[in-house]
Amino acid sequence: MFVKRDSSGAICAVSREKIVGVDEAIAVDADELTQFLQASKPEVQQRLEQSDLQMARVMEDVVNLLIDKSVIRFTDLPVAAQQKLLSRREVRDQVHDNFVWSDDDHLSL
Known part of the structure; x- marks a missing residue:
C-alpha cells in the first residue's frame, strides 16, 4: 500500500x-x-459494523443461555462454532483474570 x-x-x-x-x-x-x-467509511457503515459486533455478543449469550437451560447441548453445535465459542470464552477469562477489582471499585452501567 x-x-x-x-x-x-x-x-x-x-x-x-x-x-x-x-x-x-x-x-x-x-x-x-x-x-x-x-x-x-460512511457513518452508517461504521454503525452497522459496531452493531454487528454487539449482535455477535448477543448471539453468544443466547447460545450460552440455551445450553444452560438444556434446550441444546454444546455438542449439538457444529465443530467450528464450538471452537469459536471456546476460544472466545478463553479470551474473556483472560481479560477477566487481568481485570482486578477492589471493594471500593464501582462500575457504572
Missing part, C-alpha cells in the same frame, strides 16, 4: 499502487492505515 500525507503528516490518500503523489510505502497492517480506512 502507498499513502499520501497532508501538511500535518496525517494520511490523506491511499493507493494499492505507487502513483504520482501517493508514493510512500506503508504496511498493510499498520495501525495508522487501519485507522484512516476505518474513519473513511
